[in-house]
Amino acid sequence: MTQMTRRSVLAALATSPLWLQTSWAQTGALKISHQFPGGTLAEGDFRDRLTRMFAAEVEKRTKGALKFSIYPGSSLMKTNAQFSAMRKGALDLSLVPLSYAGGEVPEVNIGLMPGLVTTYEQGYGWKNQEIGKALTQLLWEKGVVLVSWIWQAGGVASRVKPVVDPEDAKGMKIRGGSREMDLILKAAGAAVVSLPSNEIYAAMQTGAMDAALTSSTSLISFRLEEVSKALTTGRGTAYWFMFEPLMMSRSAYERLPKDQQAAIMAVGAELEAFAKTAAQADDTQVASVYQKSGAKVVDLSAASVKKWQAIARTTAWKDYGERNDNCAKLLALAEKTL
The missing domain is CATH 3.40.190.170 (Bacterial extracellular solute-binding protein, family 7)
Known part of the structure; x- marks a missing residue:
């Protein structure tokens, strides 16, 4: 019986595309951490909803090869520890204000620079402009992958x-x-x-x-x-205006086969329209709530x-630009979008 089981397992491994493409397999759910109140796919803080929509759609597109566990309300780890944990590979994904990592990586404070972004159109325009490409590359070099661009007023x-x-x-x-x-x-x-x-x-x-x-x-x-x-x-x-993207640990990302990486990036990009609409809706709703x-x-x-x-x-702006050459470069590129 033991021998037959072993043969069955070996046969399954030999025909598995995942094992053929990579020496590493996702054996457990990828963890997504954020600091916001938990909800459902249909109700609650849109940032929590976005992580749930992302998880459901990626699981669907990878036919269940990728699964996710979502930890709202900083229930997995403290808020300010999330960015560093992704860099080290101790956390798979997080939706967190990029500027929270400013003490560790000063360049990321470009994501909450007063007066530098004054409209959603300008902020989302960064993605395909020089500033967006430079910021994406910087984060990649720091061990983090930008998955979804999310701006909030x-x-x-x-x-x-x-x-x-x-x-x-x-x-x-x-x-x-x-x-x-x-x-x-x-x-x-x-x-x-x-x-x-x-x-x-x-x-x-x-x-x-x-x-x-x-x-x-x-x-x-x-x-x-x-x-x-x-x-x-x-x-x-x-x-x-705050840049609060969905990000992924580069080490976790690079361990995945190309088709799963593609699914993650495609779904992340598609959810940006939802994020923009939801953020703008909250800009209006908040006035009603407080009134x-x-x-x-x-x-x-x-x-x-x-x-x-x-x-x-x-x-x-002056303080940021003088911190290092990368900051000066990012600021100059961002000012081109004004």
């Missing part, structure tokens, strides 16, 4: 007053979300608070923080309207964006 939730123009920030304790955002807030006279978006609620609830800049989707998903008296939306225009909670809701004008952009050029 953001606004400001405040427990005190609306933050619209730079002078409104003076004396407030505000979370910016990146080194560069913090620089413009400091220049405007604010005290900065650094923490991931899933920790904003507690900080505002206790008064440790007065206001926070974050994406429209996070403003909804983390129920910040419960601790806010005012909201500055990102609908129409914004100086806060219903009794918060004062205001929109940014082009003039207000230009005020923040002017501060950014002499602080955040």
Whole structure:
């Protein structure tokens, strides 16, 4: 019986395309980690939904050869550990703000550079322009594969007053979300608070923080309207645009056969339209959510964006461009898209 079983196994291995193409086989589900609330394919934070849609479609296209396990709410590992874990091959995929890795790879802070991206069309246009190709190559060299380009506009939730123009920030304790955002807030006279978006609620609830800049989707998903008296939306225009892609560990990616790699990249690209539509819908929905909670809701004008952009050029952009040659190159390429 043992001999027959062994023969059966050997015969199966000999005829398996996966084993013929590569010496490595995906023996367990690929892990996808993110910090956002979990939901379903049809309901919940669109970033969680996107990971579920991605997993289902890739599994379908690979006829079950690739399967995925999704870990929302930083349930697998801490938020700020995800990028490093992908680089080391300890995590397969993550949907995470790229700027969270700025302390490890300073170049990635281009993904949350105040005033550098002011519309979705401009941000998504990066992918096929010089800036997008350079950023994709940089991440590849750092051990990370860009799978889906996702941009989100953001606004400001405040427990005190609306933050619209730079002078409104003076004396407030505000979370910016990146080194560069913090620089413009400091220049405007604010005290900065650094923490991931899933920790904003507690900080505002206790008064440790007065206001926070974050994406429209996070403003909804983390129920910040419960601790806010005012909201500055990102609908129409914004100086806060965040690049929050779905990424994969290069080492995990390279272990897969070519057809599975192709499926991952194709599905990732196809989901970008969903991400853009969902993010824009949240830019509008967030205003309704906060109005219903009794918060004062205001929109940014082009003039207000230009005020923040002017501060950014002499602080955040200058600081970033001087950090190293790669940063200078990326900034120059990004400015061509303005």
